[in-house]
Amino acid sequence: MNRVGALRASISHGMGLIALVIVLALLWTQADPVRRQLATAARTRHEVTSDDDLYRLPGYVGGDWPIVAHLRSHFPPGTAVSIPRRRAFDRRIMHGFWFALLPDYPVRSEASLRITLRRLVDSHQRILVGGSTFALVDGETAQP
Amino acid sequence: MLAAFVLWLVAGLPTLVPFLRRDRLGLGLATVPFAGWLALTLPWIWSALVGASVSGWWWQALVAAVLVAIVVEVLLHGTQAGNHQHVDGVRGAAVAIASTLLSAAAVAHLYVGTRLMVGGDPTIGWDGVLWLMRAKVLADLPGPYLGPLTGPQGHWDYPLLLPAWLGWLRRVGGLQLKELAVGMGVVAAVVPLAGGAVLLRRGNPLLTTACLLSTFALPRALELHYGIYCDAFLTLTNTVAFLWAACAIRDRDEPLLVGAGIVLATTVALKNEGILWLIADSVAVGGYGLALRRGGRDAFAAVFRLCLPGALVFAVWQIACASLGMRNDMLMAMRWDLALSRAKGVIESLEWTAIQLGNVILPVSALLLLAGLGLGGWRRGGARVAALLVGPAIYLAGLAFMYATTPHSVQWHLLSSGDRVMWGVFPVLLSLTLFAGHLDPSSRPRDSRAA
Numbered sequence: 001m002n003r004v005g006a007l008r009a010s011i012s013h014g015m016g017l018i019a020l021v022i023v024l025a026l027l028w029t030q031a032d033p034v035r036r037q038l039a040t041a042a043r044t045r046h047e048v049t050s051d052d053d054l055y056r057l058p059g060y061v062g063g064d065w066p067i068v069a070h071l072r073s074h075f076p077p078g079t080a081v082s083i084p085r086r087r088a089f090d091r092r093i094m095h096g097f098w099f100a101l102l103p104d105y106p107v108r109s110e111a112s113l114r115i116t117l118r119r120l121v122d123s124h125q126r127i128l129v130g131g132s133t134f135a136l137v138d139g140e141t142a143q144p
Numbered sequence: 145m146l147a148a149f150v151l152w153l154v155a156g157l158p159t160l161v162p163f164l165r166r167d168r169l170g171l172g173l174a175t176v177p178f179a180g181w182l183a184l185t186l187p188w189i190w191s192a193l194v195g196a197s198v199s200g201w202w203w204q205a206l207v208a209a210v211l212v213a214i215v216v217e218v219l220l221h222g223t224q225a226g227n228h229q230h231v232d233g234v235r236g237a238a239v240a241i242a243s244t245l246l247s248a249a250a251v252a253h254l255y256v257g258t259r260l261m262v263g264g265d266p267t268i269g270w271d272g273v274l275w276l277m278r279a280k281v282l283a284d285l286p287g288p289y290l291g292p293l294t295g296p297q298g299h300w301d302y303p304l305l306l307p308a309w310l311g312w313l314r315r316v317g318g319l320q321l322k323e324l325a326v327g328m329g330v331v332a333a334v335v336p337l338a339g340g341a342v343l344l345r346r347g348n349p350l351l352t353t354a355c356l357l358s359t360f361a362l363p364r365a366l367e368l369h370y371g372i373y374c375d376a377f378l379t380l381t382n383t384v385a386f387l388w389a390a391c392a393i394r395d396r397d398e399p400l401l402v403g404a405g406i407v408l409a410t411t412v413a414l415k416n417e418g419i420l421w422l423i424a425d426s427v428a429v430g431g432y433g434l435a436l437r438r439g440g441r442d443a444f445a446a447v448f449r450l451c452l453p454g455a456l457v458f459a460v461w462q463i464a465c466a467s468l469g470m471r472n473d474m475l476m477a478m479r480w481d482l483a484l485s486r487a488k489g490v491i492e493s494l495e496w497t498a499i500q501l502g503n504v505i506l507p508v509s510a511l512l513l514l515a516g517l518g519l520g521g522w523r524r525g526g527a528r529v530a531a532l533l534v535g536p537a538i539y540l541a542g543l544a545f546m547y548a549t550t551p552h553s554v555q556w557h558l559l560s561s562g563d564r565v566m567w568g569v570f571p572v573l574l575s576l577t578l579f580a581g582h583l584d585p586s587s588r589p590r591d592s593r594a595a
Contacts, residue, residue: 010234011515011519012348012351012516012519013234013235013238013348013350015515015516016354019350019351019354020242020245020350020351023358024245024357026504027361027366030360030361030363030364030366031360031366033364034370037260037370038259038260045259045322051320051322098273098277102281103285
């Protein structure tokens with residue numbers, strides 16, 4: 001390689017080094033949320049030893065866990081459940097029900113077993129079991 | 145869990161056959177993880193096509209048969225590891241630093257993946273819930289059969305590669321839901337390593353490493369990746385495919401182009417945006433070939449080889465979805481009448497998102513690009529860059545078109561996913577600097593069998 005070629009290669013490596021240093025510095029700053037998550041996980045990872053432990057956390061089904069437990073103990077796998085998708089429902093908890101029930105208990109809008117907000121249950125409806133926010137009922141409920 | 149990882153790689157081994165025939169063991173091994181990911185989706189696609197459960201060992205038997213074919217191939221014809229280009233001096237040191245950094249990043253990602261509990265609040269967004277829930281459902285079903293799942297759980301028409309991968313780890317590896325971040329750690333470790341294994345000796349090694357690691361330097365990318373989102377995975381695979389394809393055209397390396405096509409097919413199998421990247425990369429690489437004066441026929445043949453695997457994946461998945469009665473909501477509900485009136489606002493919003501996202505990487509890319517053009521010659525380098533720049537331009541135009549015709553609010557789209565869908569542009573822009581003026585003239589492999 002001649003002198004010009006060597007100079008070009010040196011400049012090129014220098015530019016590569018600058019780009020790499022900037023990318024690594026940015027990467028380090030962007031890793032903050034993951035570092036915080038790692039610190040949280042280190043404190044709690046031994047408290048969750050099974051998937052059911054995970055579903056019982058407030059970020060999932062939380063206080064509505066009795067509904068899942070009742071379904072599993074009283075209805076065979078394959079029984080369809082309705083979890084209406086409406087803005088009035090707590091979407092976070094709805095996701096928790098999905099995690100806990102699928103695929104053993106298919107979610108179908110036409111199912112007679114319904115998980116619904118407690119405040120929407122009519123007096124003539126039969127509540128099978130209630131949780132902190134939701135209830136499992138058999139039959140139609142009022143619309144939010 | 146080890147069995148799950150071993151079987152994943154074994155599932156990708158069939159791709160070794162064509163690479164072995166060309167004495168490209170290294171490139172073949174780098175392609176195996178991507179082919180393995182594609183293979184994990186096969187049972188689901190097949191079940192959707194035949195409309196029934198296909199649980200059983202038929203596909204493992206298929207893989208075993210191909211393994212036997214590989215052994216026979218090696219025994220009959222032998223193989224050689226390829227003529228590695230020897231490097232020394234400053235360039236050798238740069239390769240050593242780059243290899244060390246990529247390996248260190250891989251170890252760090254594996255550590256994060258194994259230590260991170262997806263507990264507490266993994267459901268940081270709609271997409272994260274969907275991917276994680278699908279992974280759980282696919283893993284817990286008695287056999288691969290999507291039939292009962294086309295109900296209100298939403299968007300089973302999305303490509304299935306990520307849930308198939310995570311579901312595989314849960315089903316075969318016995319991982320709990322909280323442990324599925326392990327799979328995301330493996331993705332973040334393996335893709336840059338496989339990309340770098342092929343690329344480090346072909347271009348500026350430090351700049352290549354910067355390109356491969358730049359995905360996680362973008363705002364929220366690392367956090368969302370471990371929140372079980374597809375987007376960083378998509379960006380990583382597309383960056384590798386783009387770099388491999390551009391190097392393949394530059395170096396007239398057909399096997400590398402085939403490898404790039406397989407990696408691009410992985411991108412298509414990950415997310416709907418993958419098909420936009422397939423079109424964008426193919427046009428850009430074809431244009432790059434023309435800018436290098438390869439001739440129209442050669443450029444067209446290169447584009448065909450590059451996009452064939454991805455186009456097949458897209459077509460088969462669309463047929464499978466149609467056979468299950470699933471339809472792509474986004475495409476079916478397009479409001480064509482809104483396109484023109486919304487276009488200006490959408491383009492302005494995307495511009496603003498890009499500036500916010502790339503507040504460091506964008507100016508760095510621009511400076512490196514200008515420096516590269518200065519080193520390599522403005523006229524020839526400018527044509528090459530303009531050709532490759534068509535890729536991200538097509539991708540952004542595709543995004544603008546989809547956002548302009550969506551039945552939903554444009555602002556909602558931008559707030560919920562605008563940054564994530566634009567991540568992929570920045571590593572590609574940084575990659576352009578590698579090709580601006582062939583930044584490191586000493587790096588061109590003397591033999592196409594460099595990896």
